[in-house]
Amino acid sequence: MSNLDLRPTPSLCGGSGRTGPVRDLQPGKQVPLGESTVVRRLLPNLGRRMVGAWCFVDHYGPDDIVDRPGMQVPPHPHMGLQTVSWLHAGEVLHRDSLGSLQTVRPGELGLMTSGRAIAHSEESPHGHGPLLHGAQLWVALPGEHRATAPHFEHHAELPRITGGGGLSATVVLGELDGAASPGTVYSPLVGADLTLRSGTDTRLPLDPDFEYAALTISGETEVDGVRLTPGSLLYLGCGRTELPLRAHSDSSLMLLGGEPFEEKIVMWWNFIGRSHDDIAEARASWMAGTRFGDVHGYEGDRLPAPELPPGALKARGRVR
Template structure:
């Protein structure tokens, strides 16, 4: 997934100093961003108030959109460094192509996981023949310094572990581990991502790790998370220090739970790059412009993205929160 802002802001993320050890209920507002030719997304992370949840550093929620007479998602080839992308769908399909030669259609409740490492390029689009509705989330995970130059890779996992919390709760483990169930997706830091379905009348508690910080992205319905009723497309930051999370729903609802150990390192994120310094970002942009390092994506009917101009102000740390 790409950040298609024509004037993307540089954001410094990470560090434990601003992570409260106590539970909180911090509702983060989304901003609307155009993605490609016909898709709009709600960007929830990075946010004016918060930039990371564990190693999760980017959250877009889109749909449900009626694309029966539209091309749907059309994101041209673009580069990444220093992160993993997670494609997660509730409705529709996304065709992934990358510079490793991967070509994979990702469908609802299947994990499309791309590790950029030192450099990769990819495109994402709705197939020519596609479902009427498109609804999902695109997520980024920052790689720790020891692994950010690893070899690029792509994984597709159609079968993911599920847990049942009773009282109307079922969850699919996208990444990491939850309540003893572990995803086959490769991770590089302690984290969790889980898709949680709540039946009408659900009253349940989901076990958590107190040393993780968490947030809940609501996908559909009207879930109540720790007593806060949330509309679809909302992100509720929950902080750390929790051993369980109360969940309730009067109507069928779903949410994505994201969490992990607070990310200790400071990193710099600009456009589609996650680095540690302005030089990391500048070199990645120059390499993409020159056609070096990232390889080519074959099969996409269109030109690759051009990197925006770097900001006129210096790329500098701004902290985990604003």
């Protein structure tokens, strides 16, 4: 997925900043995406730019797209990150400059590692279903892996954990409670989809070395005593060995976590680099039609890059 903001704010991420357990409800903002989709952008936000290596979180839907085109994100570039596509309803057709063509459906992982350079498009396919609901997330690649060869993975089968008291979890990426996703990761992290039956009152084991956040997808839950509604992101900090969860209705949420990302990075538009020059060179290559390759089969033009801001982009700490 692309950041379609024509005036993107540089996100100055990375650096140390470990905290103990906290309960910090993060504000999101409504952002138009393509022709007919509006997303809730939850990360980066005014107070926090990363959770582990997770650096970008959009939650969208559930949207009625019966008589609408649904998601239509034209070809655009990525560098220095992984994109994670996760659906609760609907389908997304992925195309990329490697020649990948894959429809991602609910409960399946679409994972694209951009590495040094890739381009892709995402769209609701012709004859799509009536609803679109899901999340799009990015993971920052550590410096030693940011120039890796780009590749795309599709995993239709993912490990599940069944806990007591009405909790089940799908491990989307990374590891949780001894279960590991088949998706390739480059730093210690976890992304899991949690399903809770109404009346659930349980505790989920966590890694105290990770920092965590919870994103409510549907229903109403209490996460460590904080009541959340859909589209809410609660930052939980580090140092936790377990997470209290309660559900007031049938609910689902995403648990995101990882070791705090110690590197300083610059995230601007769809690129992650370590300096202004990294970003400027990537933008120039995209506009010149080099480096990122071509996406074939999408019915429409590719996205032009926005103008760079007047001042030099600088890498600073990951927390304001």
